[in-house]
Amino acid sequence: MGLFSKSNAIKLNVPDMSCGHCEAKVTDALSKLQTVAEVQADSKSKRATLKLSGDDTPSQEEIDEALRATGYSATIEK
Numbered sequence: 001m002g003l004f005s006k007s008n009a010i011k012l013n014v015p016d017m018s019c020g021h022c023e024a025k026v027t028d029a030l031s032k033l034q035t036v037a038e039v040q041a042d043s044k045s046k047r048a049t050l051k052l053s054g055d056d057t058p059s060q061e062e063i064d065e066a067l068r069a070t071g072y073s074a075t076i077e078k
Helices: 020-031 060-068
Strands: 009-013 036-042 047-052
Touching: 020 036, 020 047, 020 060
Parallel strands: none
Antiparallel strands: 009 047, 036 047
8 A cells, every 4th residue: 555545646747857855856846736735756757746635635736736836747547
């Protein structure tokens, strides 16, 4: 079983994340979202997993806004 249960986490594709520094920037930006309790970013798989603090899921627009200043983009995995 993974770190987060599927019911309280979402996965993102972050195609431009390529190193540890990238992981740190993405993690810091996404951690600032109100509904996110924890972020786990992995540059090798180019994915980030967001552990949610409740039942609310951040929208694609909220994710885009959080990442805008970092220069990264992400899409929610379906």
